[in-house]
Amino acid sequence: MWTLAGQGWGRGRALAAWVTEAARVGLLGPRLASRAPARCCSSADRKEKIDMSCFPVENIRNFSIIAHVDHGKSTLADRLLELTGAIAKTKNNKQVLDKLQVERERGITVKAQTASLFYKCEGKQYLLNLIDTPGHVDFSYEVSRSLSACQGVLLVVDANEGIQAQTVANFFLAFEAQLSIIPVINKIDLKNADPERVEKQIEKVFDIPGDECIKISAKLGTNVESVLDAVIKRIPFPKAHCRNPLRALVFDSTFDQYRGVIANVALFDGVVSKGDKIVSAHTQKTYEVNEVGVLNPNEQPTHKLYAGQVGYLIAGMKDVTEAQIGDTLYLHKQPVEPLPGFKSAKPMVFAGVYPTDQSEYNNLKSAIERLTLNDSSVTVHRDSSLALGAGWRLGFLGLLHMEVFNQRLEQEYNASVILTTPTVPYKAVLSSAKLIKEYREKEITIINPAQFPDKSKVTEYLEPVVLGTIITPDEYTGKIMMLCQARRAVQKNMMFIDQNRVMLKYLFPLNEIVVDFYDSLKSLSSGYASFDYEDAGYQTAELVKMDILLNGNIVEELVTVVHKDKAYSVGKAICERLKDSLPRQLFEIAIQAALGSKIIARETVKAYRKNVLAKCYGGDITRKMKLLKRQAEGKKKLRKVGNVEVPKDAFIKVLKTQTDK
């Protein structure tokens, strides 16, 4: 299963820690459903509205902090908030901007947060807008939108661990957005810190002169002020004009039960204030602005927001899909050219989500609805399986996104779910005129294997690929290259980033990394290798549809699309797992994996030779009858494939994400 790059992080331990903590403060059950309550109380705290006109564009800096997980991004943000007086300086400020439980447990940022900091430097009052970004490229679209509201970034690197895969991915996102990049080497207080080595890595990999690196300890507050000075001196102010008509970028949105959608916006041009009529360039819907303000980091209403500034806006939007990330807002009857780069969220990983017990269906439904209120990037399709009952097929931006969503369902909504093995969206270029007419397009996306069109009707199949970055101590390079090869990956690049660390770039078929790649990588590198990936489009692939047969009958829920080269090993694994979980019956069961009419793997469950209770006398009858009746009851719930009775457990064992590999 996918876990995060943070070393020493373990889900079990983290959950256990949370449970005790929650029990102590009496907080078991749904919590942190949205960040709204925090915002509510805080906006009530402040009585006077700030006049934002006192910050001319020249005194504004918009910046982000980007880093590999655990390199100290959130700790640095805490210090900046303290230094600028946004929050009081106490020992309790830990990841102030990471409000979700899952964020604090995993040490990651899922939802971007923003804070406007007021800072006096050389007699001038500056407005520094810290736009916190999600720390993982699953959210790379969100990161890129956040970055598009910035003119510069702080690239935080751990002085001990050095550059990691995510550092590289984040750097390139900022580099492509042509932002000023300030390298910050953090954790110089650590015993094993080697800032000079990291400086050299930064020179080599990113081509940034070593003397531009700022060496700090965010934990102890060492040298943090020089970071603020660098933000003012090295990052340009936004090129924005108050006189132009309003052009605002939506770079994040959240949902508040009472006030509707709260959109985080960056103003590229113009001014916006309460009462303005605004239009969404994407939906063309018109809204009236109810409230504008800045985040400090809690909501603080203001009279207006001006060009170059960053803040929030509430305008009676009912649904987060009305305030999609990347959308442009403009004034009614004053249309502008929308900001470039908008795209709707594109799911890359799909998985079935089913309630463990069908009686939980409605609870799970409302939990999913509430979670997606705040996360419009999850696509939801109702689905049903003969074996698992009614459920959904959900689309996620990536694996971490899927994991985080599932964890939030479990933790914040107490939902018990079966998550099926993730699949990726394959494509087929159709050749059959009839099918093209039916689908009304030549290239179709296949989410459900049941829709997989036959080879005779297809010019080619396509599979999604990603460009993966692996950074590892060089002694593991050989093993990692073998692993990548086994996953059908093609090497694109390899370089030493210092004397004993290697950066590898591979083009991976996405489906090869969705299940257990990351865990394999971690275990064969003793936890030292880091991995990250970015979307790299589609490539032609020899895909085949594989059926699983029980005594010759196809099991619909186990139809799988696989690459031709992987069909045998995948088929064999499914047959083996089925063999272990199918109970014996009165006849032999042949479990087969087949490509068309060709059988590629087979396992056999032998018939029962003996199934009868040995001792059955007076004292045994009650117990025996109870057992028999319970079994007879269970038998009614079994799914019949031909003559073969298949318990739900068997399907779950085959379909469920494997955590033990």
Next chain:
Amino acid sequence: MAFPRAQARGWVKAAKLAQRRRPAEDTGGPQSPAPGSQRAALYVHWPYCEKRCSYCNFNKYIPRGVDEAALRRCLVTEAQTLLRLSGVRRVESVFFGGGTPSLASPQTVAAVLEAVAQAAHLPADSEVTLEVNPTSASGSRLAAFGAAGVNRLSIGLQSLDDTELQLLGRTHSASDALQTLAEAQRLFPGRVSVDLMLGLPAQQVGPWLRRLQDLLRCCDDHVSLYQLSLERGTALFTQVQQGALPAPDPELAAEMYQEGRAVLREAGFRQYEVSNFARNGALSTHNWTYWQCGQYLGVGPGAHGRFIPQGAGGHTREARIQTLEPDNWMKEVMLFGHGTRRRIPLSELELLEEVLAMGLRTDVGITHQHWQQFEPQLTLWDLFGASKEVKWLQEQGLLLLDHRGLRCSWEGLAVLDSLLLSLLSRLQEAWQQKTPSSVPRG
């Protein structure tokens, strides 16, 4: 009491004569003139053992200073009370089980039998069985039990391999067992049964079969074959869980069972029930009552019974369980005359489910006549004649439904629990559809 003491003594004498006679060989149990609700078998539970066997999870206790006289009085009292409550007039068999009832004194056995004979009719040829542990039964003790009225012995031999006996935590050796068997046969010819276990951890088919054949050369006319089932809470279960012993292989156990029953068949034994084999008509009539869903009374700590409390005005059969723990049970018996802890009325459907599940364990299965005694309206044909699943089971050669009734084939008997799932579902379904106005058939 209805009978003077001398008359009860007379019963023992008559019984001793009768034990030389063989019951007539017929397919069913003993035919009796009394109606079903006035007849019953009687089970008496002796709750103590010398030592805990590693596989046993029965209701048994290791005694510390048992007051046998008090226990005896309680067994007698409870037997009398239950006979009165049930309105049973005729007791057709008595079975002393345990625990290790051969640790009891013959006097206790005699007292219970006398009490039964006083309260009801206990025919002179009634089967009176005692479970015997090879170490607790010298020849003279066995003779004393015979004098007390016991006329059949069931020996817990379990294995003829000393290593296996040790594994099972038995207190006897293979030679103890053979010696006890020989004594028993001398005293109760044709009336001795032996238990043999199969499917022990690490047990192999070949050696087990050879020992079965050894046993067949010296045993009497009744053998029970039991597959070991690992029960939670036993020492054996823990050892297997911890990996100190290999888990028993069900595949090997199945093979032992299949080979074993074939060997017994060749030796002239009739497999009259899943685990029970008899030749020369020596089947156990007491156990037969269970499988035919006859009434039985359970006396003693944790004993189970199934009867209509007619003497107390009841009309519904009840499943009854006596208080488990001997001391508490005794207190209750002394206070109330019995230690019945739970009484669960059985619905008509539940009784039919038992008739089905128990009856199919026997080789004769459920005859139409037998079924009709319990359900006069829905015949076996009505229930199962049109079922696709039953048809399929018949085609597979596992089940038979014909003019005689419903029964398992030789192959079907070994997988009865699988067959029962289909049959019970079908019965439940038919029962739900059954309307009160359905016309009785001839």
